[in-house]
Amino acid sequence: MLLAQATECTDVGVPATDPSARILRWVNNRNLGQMIGILLLVVAAAFGGYVLGSGEGEQVNTPGTAGDVRSEPASSDISENSSGESADADRDASQTYESKSGLPLVFVDELPDEAIDTLLLIESDGPYPYNKDGSTFQNREGLLPDEYRGFYREFTVDTPGSSDRGARRIVGGEGGELYYTSDHYSSFSEIADW
Numbered sequence: 001m002l003l004a005q006a007t008e009c010t011d012v013g014v015p016a017t018d019p020s021a022r023i024l025r026w027v028n029n030r031n032l033g034q035m036i037g038i039l040l041l042v043v044a045a046a047f048g049g050y051v052l053g054s055g056e057g058e059q060v061n062t063p064g065t066a067g068d069v070r071s072e073p074a075s076s077d078i079s080e081n082s083s084g085e086s087a088d089a090d091r092d093a094s095q096t097y098e099s100k101s102g103l104p105l106v107f108v109d110e111l112p113d114e115a116i117d118t119l120l121l122i123e124s125d126g127p128y129p130y131n132k133d134g135s136t137f138q139n140r141e142g143l144l145p146d147e148y149r150g151f152y153r154e155f156t157v158d159t160p161g162s163s164d165r166g167a168r169r170i171v172g173g174e175g176g177e178l179y180y181t182s183d184h185y186s187s188f189s190e191i192a193d194w
Contacts, residue, residue: 097192101145106180106189114158115180118170119194122155122178130156130165137171141185147173 099105108116121128128134137154144152152171157180159166167184170191178191 099190099192101177101179101190103143103179103188103190105192107192108194111180111191112157112168114160115168115170118155118157119178119191122170122172128155129158132156132165143185143188144171144173144179145177 097105097107108119111119121133126134133155134153136150137152138149139147139152151174155170155172156165157168157170159168168182169180169185171179171181171188173179178194179188180191181188
């Protein structure tokens with residue numbers, strides 16, 4: 001479903017074409033506590049997903065956000081590495097990324113951990129914690145490249161402390177395109193390196 005990079009994944013010893021390569025790279029960058037938490041989330045989603053999804057409601061814009069358009073993720077959505085440096089310091093300077101959509105780029109290491117969890121669920125085709133995950137995203141806002149109805153699918157990115165699905169989503173296209181929004185479709189960034 002997603003395009004694999006054509007390089008060796010030397011940090012985990014498997015070729016990048018192996019579907020587990022991205023997961024192994026991601027696991028190597030997490031601590032044991034985070035991994036246990038993610039494992040519990042996956043188990044809860046697998047065995048109790050219908051309970052987690054029972055509180056879903058219709059998509060509702062939060063008051064005051066309709067005109068709040070950002071060209072990049074909010075600072076609360078940008079992470080730092082374990083040494084406190086910007087995540088950009090870890091990126092391979094020899095590799096260049098170009099937006100295919102004309103939207104701003106966001107790198108995986110800049111996304112919140114919950115977005116990584118959602119990307120892993122998308123890559124493994126679920127199970128998803130919310131009934132609406134995987135449903136058609138209609139691009140009514142017109143911010144993503146024009147495509148036929150059914151081309152895009154939406155997936156929830158959990159928002160800690162939110163009593164509902166929150167405003168964060170990943171939208172995926174049939175060609176492997178991935179977009180992140182932290183403001184319920186008011187703005188998007190193209191995920192550059194997944």
